[in-house]
Amino acid sequence: NAGVMQNPRHLVRRRGQEARLRCSPMKGHSHVYWYRQLPEEGLKFMVYLQKENIIDESGMPKERFSAEFPKEGPSILRIQQVVRGDSAAYFCASSPAGGRNQPQHFGDGTRLSIL
Amino acid sequence: DQQVKQNSPSLSVQEGRISILNCDYTNSMFDYFLWYKKYPAEGPTFLISISSIKDKNEDGRFTVFLNKSAKHLSLHIVPSQPGDSAVYFCAAGGGADGLTFGKGTHLIIQP
Numbered sequence: 001n002a003g004v005m006q007n008p009r010h011l012v013r014r015r016g017q018e019a020r021l022r023c024s025p026m027k028g029h030s031h032v033y034w035y036r037q038l039p040e041e042g043l044k045f046m047v048y049l050q051k052e053n054i055i056d057e058s059g060m061p062k063e064r065f066s067a068e069f070p071k072e073g074p075s076i077l078r079i080q081q082v083v084r085g086d087s088a089a090y091f092c093a094s095s096p097a098g099g100r101n102q103p104q105h106f107g108d109g110t111r112l113s114i115l
Numbered sequence: 116d117q118q119v120k121q122n123s124p125s126l127s128v129q130e131g132r133i134s135i136l137n138c139d140y141t142n143s144m145f146d147y148f149l150w151y152k153k154y155p156a157e158g159p160t161f162l163i164s165i166s167s168i169k170d171k172n173e174d175g176r177f178t179v180f181l182n183k184s185a186k187h188l189s190l191h192i193v194p195s196q197p198g199d200s201a202v203y204f205c206a207a208g209g210g211a212d213g214l215t216f217g218k219g220t221h222l223i224i225q226p
Contacts, residue, residue, distance in 0.1 A: 004158070033213055042119075042204060043159070045213030056212055091158055101147040101166055104214060106158035 002027050004107035005074075006092050012113045019079040019086070021110045025094030032075045033093045033104055034067060043091060049075060079112075087114045118142045119207050121217035129225050134192040136220050138205030141186065145207040149214065150179060150190045153202045162203075163190070192222075200224045 035043040049069040093104035146167040151159035
């Protein structure tokens, strides 16, 4: 499967714990984007990364959320000290290098539930 | 403040007829527009896109129309098929940056 791979598909955490969501982009893609979707809402942009660089994090909450895309391995979205309001579906997308006006291709998401 | 609006939460169309999904935007900086289709528990699937230098793009049964002066785009699906039943999201962007999505329209194709 050469598509965008996200894991885990479902993640349950208790309030105060940490959540780590992983995303492997499509083969040949070097741009990664993270989005969050609340029930009955559209996807909201969070952060845009290239290898080892955060390009745009204007949609990231200022506290508790961080993202990385290391030279080797998947991109990670990390949420520290989770709260109930973090419950959502988190989607990762990727696009090719030189990505101006290139479609973003999405993974199937991680559904995060906070108890 | 919603910059991309899909004002119809749902749309019901008979199989074989044309489905028309609408989208309005407010940000004049958007220059690239996309439509995605989404099934429950799956990620959005890219359908078709259009650059602001064009007013129409066609791919098989799917055609996207862009009216820049009205800041309006639409997706036409013809003929509509049962497998087209899904939530359709309109998205907009500029450059290689994050997309802004509408809230989606749930399309139901009736036999």
